[in-house]
Amino acid sequence: MDIIDIKGLKKNYALGSTTVHALRGVDLTIAKGDFMSIIGPSGSGKTTLLNVIGCIDNATEGSVKVSGREITKLNDREITSMRLHHIGFIFQTFNLIPVLDTLENVEFPLLLMRKLSKQDIRKRAEKLIEEVGLREYIKHRPAELSGGQRQRVAIARALVTNPDIVLADEPTANLDSVTGEQILNLMKEMNRIENTTFIFSTHDANVLKYARSVVKIRDGLIVKEA
């Protein structure tokens, strides 16, 4: 079953008096449980595509279905709730909340959900921190962690809500190659354990070996699917 179904997606940005065509008609389906890489040079539209899929940016034209729901028609409240419940994010710059420690950062999305009890939230967060190998760093603030450790926290945070999809926009771009590989291995491992769909973008062909499927993008258009 396809977890993502995109048809004729266009995205324009107004830049002063000109219009930037960041996506120029993308058709794409992604199967549940996939571990997909979107590769393309800088400025090709990777971030834009992930943002649209991740419901943090809206499409100019076309249809985008995430988990069977047409997201282009939702209002802000619904789309925010959609992000919270169905999507996890991993950012290139880690984007942890600096005033919260590891445990609190991971608990944060669950607290927003207001569904589980305090104990359940704690249990779930600790389990994920354990899985990303940061048990010793549970009380550390982001500033006290290395880049790789921060990205592990981000992975735990992205997965803690049990989302349908995790979107990672160049997750290794700010890491050295060894740490980057560890992170991709971890993501792959999580993909296996939790059976969560992962989509990550990269401009580095070296990381393609981790991907189960690859989409090549150039100038806002998909040039090759494999």
Added chain:
Amino acid sequence: MNFLFTISIRNLFRQRRRSILLGSAIAIGTAVLVLANAFAHGISEVLFNEIVSYVSGHVSVSFTKGGNANNQVFHDGARIREIINKRVPNVKRVDEAIGVFARAIGNAKADNVILVGMDPSGDGVDEKEAEKLAKNFKELEGHFADLADTTVENPVCLAQEKAKTLNVKLHDVVRVRFTDIRGQTQAARLTIVCIMKPSNVFMAAPVYLHIKTVKRLLGYSSNDVPQLYLSIENPRKDAKRFADSLHAGLNPPLAVIDGQLSVHGSGVEVTLLSLRTDSASLALVDSAMKFSARTAADSVNPKKAVIISESLSKITGLQPDDTCTISYEGKFGDEPGGARLIVTAIAAAGSGIDGQVVLVNERDFYKTFYDVWPKSTVAVNGPFRPDTEIGIYKAFGGEWLLAPRSRTTRDVMKLYREIAQKGWKAIVVDVGSMYETASMVLNLEYALNMITAACVMVLFFIILIGVVNTLRMTIRERTREIGTIRAIGMQCVDVRNSFLIETGLLALISALSGTALAFVTMFGLSQLTFKTDANPLGMLLVDGHIFFAPTVLAVCFFIMLIVGIAVVTAYFPARHAAKLSAAEALRHFE
């Protein structure tokens, strides 16, 4: 919700410098506000509870007899008290008040003093009042209560400073000279039974005697009352209202004297009415009355002049220039009242006063009337009662004259000038509330409240500018963070609320610290002792100390106000931050 608080508090600590800066501004503003308010309230407490209630009462009834401001007497005290009880519910206390200027001679030293009467153990002086009295008049030597000692000749209590200027000690005698209510100069010996230290310089000037002693010295009889000062439960709310109501109740009835007119040994029942002699009344007499002999002006103005009706002239045979005597029953005591009068005119039939009536010029009428208060009243039938419809009715005098309600101290002063100039013969009754009698003093409270209001305005702008700027910087710095939490799934309103909580918490903590600072400052300032004798503002001090009266209500209100202003000010920047597009915010780099 809980974790929003956690994040907010931690964010406040994160930008410590900025928080401390804005927080200090708010705290200092709050401290000034609380301080100014407590000071203003403290002063008004002193004004209302100490000075005003001693100096003028919350509501006062004053009497001026014969246009003489020193002649403060009303001869039917029970009647006035009855009206007060009916018109002023829950009156706490009604104090008789007399203040008379006198020349005092101590041991080879003399000074001007004011003889003030008081009753330290009178009706309505409860435990709390007594306590307050003890606080306001600190006994140094002797006892205040000895003012009531009847074994001592005219016991008196005076302030330490006064004793010094008169060079007298406890048990010494002070000789005083003063004018009594009949206008006669009197001398008396006062025995010092108490030397005290008043809490307020204002209260150091007079010498205090028991009200009964002063009344006796000044020649008040047992039915006479001096000025009455009313203390009420809630003066600020009720003083004006009660004064108005009391004023309405003090509308005087028409003055009548029902008595016996004797001519050549035979008697006729007649009613005496007072005929006013101001020009308006005289004009009324001229136009409304037909005279069979002489005219109004020369009928009214001569001494002891009376106008009688034609019918009375017929019954008695009285003609102009005839003399007659009147005698009548008094309300108090056995002594009858009476007067010898000379007929100056006879009013023709059709004047509206056909009957057994004698119109007496007001000067002679009131002299008789107040000398022996008559038993008769207009409410009870008598030989003659005028029809209220007749043209001349307005020229008849009442039992007293009710002064119109003054609205300011200036009005009051004008009224008393007028009383002195016009030489009204009837006793002028004036009802005042502290708002007029002490309006000068109250203006001070108003000014202080304006200062407080100005503090609020300044504080408002501090908060406005401070909060808006701080939030702007904060939001700019945290743009990517906002993008992150929005991407993770925090709702727009929650983002906005987290900023509001952050600002509100800062304002609350600052306001609380500011309040604490204010209290510390107040404590410090109230420890200072000021020398009061030289300073006219000393009257606003209590025992030489600045008096602060913060109220829980006001402090809570200010704290809420400040937090409120801060949160409202933060609303728009916070909403702006929350409405940022997540994608845009995440792309933001600084």
